[in-house]
Amino acid sequence: MIINHPLLGPCDAQEFVYKGDASLIDRPDGMADGTDAAFYDYAYLRDNPAGEHRELWYHEQGDRSWLVVTRNTVTHEITSVELARDVARSMGRSR
């Protein structure tokens, strides 16, 4: 597969390490009341779609960017590649 890195252009998937569902960005607040259930979902529950999937890839043999790659799990078609940092910010994550 070829991942079109937003900063570096097309790179072979071999340069990357796969992590999994991009929902891992959405980490609950550990100090909130009753956060246990949210953490259980966060740590263990994932969708397993046949089709479009947003997932985290790490450019370990490259610039060490974490990317959010939108990939069709059936066809391997990649429709979008974003910097995970930008995605995290757009989800309201900050400090």
Added chain:
Amino acid sequence: MRLRTGGQIDRDTTISFRFDGQYYKGHPGDTLASALLANGVRLMGRSFKYHRPRGVLTAGSDEPNALVELRSGGRQEPNTRATVIELFDGLRAEPQNAWPSLKFDALAINDRLSPFLTAGFYYKTFMWPAAFWEKLYEPIIRRAAGLGSITTKPDPDAYDKGFLHCDLLIIGAGPSGLMAALTAGRAGARVILADEDFRMGGRLNAETFAISDMAGSAWAAQAVAELTTLSNVRLMPRTTVFGAFDHGIYGAVERVSDHLPTPQDGKPRQTLWRIYTKRTLLCAGALERPIAFANNDRPGIMTASALRAYVNRWAASPAETVAVFTNNDDGHRTAADLIAKGVKVVALIDTRADAPKPAGTELIAGAQVIDTSGRLGLAGITVKLANGQTRKLAVGALGVSGGWNPNVAMTCHQRGRPAWDDSIAAFIPAGDLPQGMTIAGAAEGQFSTHAALAGGATKAAQALNDLGITTTKPDLPQAEDAPTKITPFWHVRGDKRAWLDFQNDVTVKDVKLAHQEGFRSVEHLKRYTTLGMATDQGKTSNMGGLAVMAELTGQTIAQTGTTMFRPPYTPVAMGVLAGRSTGTDFRPTRLTPSHHWAKEQGAVFVEVGMWLRAQWFPRPGEKTWRESVDREVRATRNSVGVCDVTTLGKIDVQGVDAAEFLNRIYCNAFAKLPVGRVRYGLMLREDGIAYDDGTAARLAEDHFVVTTTTANAVAVYRHMEFARQCLWPDMDVQLISTTEAWAQYAIAGPNARKLLQKIVDPAFDISNDAFPFMACAEITVCNGCPARLFRISFSGELAYELAVPTRYGDALIRRIMAEGAEFDVTPYGTEALGVMRIEKGHAAGNELNGQTTALNLGMGRMVSDKKDSIGAVLSRREGLTMPDALRLVGFRPKNPQTRIPAGAHLLEKGAAMVVANDLGYVTSACYSPTLESYIAIGFLKNGQARMGETLRAASPLTGEDVEIEIVSAHFVDPEGERLRA
């Protein structure tokens, strides 16, 4: 026999080769198959299951029968197709799957047992008892079946890997591929033209067609000559594109040296290419399919196109008198070509009653070949005439044509499913093709030479147009444009066995049996009968099997479906997939800065991840590793020892938010760590399990140096980057791995300070008051060399870790040894390091084993609930905080000289060794020279409350069962007085 003239062979040069112990002559340009046929050898192998005599069926890579063992010694290569082995001087090949000899094979008895060896035989016969499988059935089956044998000697040759990029990859250099390459090459596009054959031209080399005013093979040679002059075109003969992968990436194997006795100096045997394409044009041609009839597998029976290829390209005829059996007009070409070359064609048997009349031979129209004879090679055929009478013909070879299948294999590699085309009675490419792929020529079902040339030019122009490259329409040369005329005919009805899959010995009867037993879907048929599951992936057999099943189920072939073709197109050697990554080159070897010095000292090394670390340093007279390790431990505890700890991961953490960042990465608090101090840190996974541990040293308000374990260095860095970029993207913090930038030595023992004071520049006060336990500083050593000093201790002694830029690492160890001579400084390796950390009760990888929590490790109170850190929430789960949770404790054997086996489980005295009685397990064990006793640490349920009790450590693996006392894990200096001294 070799024809007197013709063929694309170099008759001026004669080369010698050996097959089955006999020496033969051939010419450059020959394949092993053509040379054997030229020498009158039709018998080349034995079949997989029934050990039937077999010869060639084809003249190409689709060959199912003529598999041989090529070369010998470490270069021996099993299951090599004689049809694609380029002949070289001194070639040696042996038949396989035959014992004691090719001509008399004892296991040909299987052929007589065939009524018992039908489809599903294994499933039905060897059902039970299960225990018989491993001991009885499998060894027998493996000896009887199977193909060639592999060598156990190392392969002496090198294999390379490479990467190529192009605008247009053209797969196959037949008429459409060559025309496409000319069109694209002349337009200046970056073109790769790959062909599995050593001579480009495809079928043009095997046919007698004229292109314009020259022979097809001459036109091909001319096209290749022009392409050679174009610097933007890369011609890759002897290169098989074996797979179409995601996003326009193709895998190809170039057989760089397979046509030579041994590779030239410095050249690999084969190269694995990964080809990145923008567009791909598949010009893989078509493969002729046989017709199934009784005993259609005798040596001498082959596809009609193979018969004419041997005659036209190699001037080799398998026999003096031949016949042709066909259901289509193309079979007539074979007869015509053979007659033109002087081969006697006794009859042309055509299943069609209205077959056209051939010249120079007898047409037997509306007829079928119903049987054959000849023990080790074809001697005669029996023909059933249109009027129902039979007639016997004496022939030494029979060309069979059941029509042509477009070579759609590569179009299926990305979920493409071929579609049935009635006009040519074959499947053509359809469905989801690999990204950027189009198809031209016979592979698309365009069987005439004219259509192939035109398709190549047009499709290449279209592909380049997509890329914005303008092409000029070439003048198409004149070529034949005959329509495809075929009346589908798949198998001759009869009671005897008629082969469909030659390599896996699957007959029409087997398909009937599968149908009868309910295995009717294509995928079930395939798996039940093994049809198409041999190394040739059913290139010549799948269609026949489908057709028979369609007939049995009353469906059309289109309704019956087709099986998937998967990579590789033809078998790929494991060696070329491994490339250079073999033996010690399997992965890089990382050497510590003191490696060369340690080697001079005679150190014994151990692999730790990719690193080689000194395990111990034997001295003269020491007979066992234990003697060396015990000495190193005693010397360190009594005076001073030094150990290279460079391999620990080091991560530089900088930024205004560095402290807050570490506060969230580690479960314990870091925000208030003063500058100039180090703290132990424990990282958890988000599920609350301990992940990694190390130290974080605060060199400045906004600057920390974090260490990780050697094994987790890469993963922890990745994890910290994830937290930085994905969880807290606006924190002002930067990370960089500095593992390789600093050489680091642990200097431990009561004399550690005295030794260091001789090395650290006098401007830096490292007295206990100025530089206490857990202090750190950026200093200089050896008169100005920049360094970092950390007062941390893994051994439990007064200890420091001293880091210098890596390039000074070798000099520093030599300096430490020289300055430490007066204290008898002793280098110690990873074993002594391990012994001392067990004596001190420090957790390491055995304890942080992916199943344990901070609580288990005795560090439960470190997990701060005043802050949000990774893993803290789930570490407080009920299941992980049960009152009887495992706790890290120490063990001493009742008899100090009795070993405690690592991995042993803990049981009450007298308790049976069953899971229900399991109380925990031993994680790390060693002999402690300090205590002069074996000791161990491990996890015990509710361990903190069981100090002083006696239990058993039992290992069902080793049979050891040892009485042990539960003690604190801190065997040495539990109050920490030594390390604060």
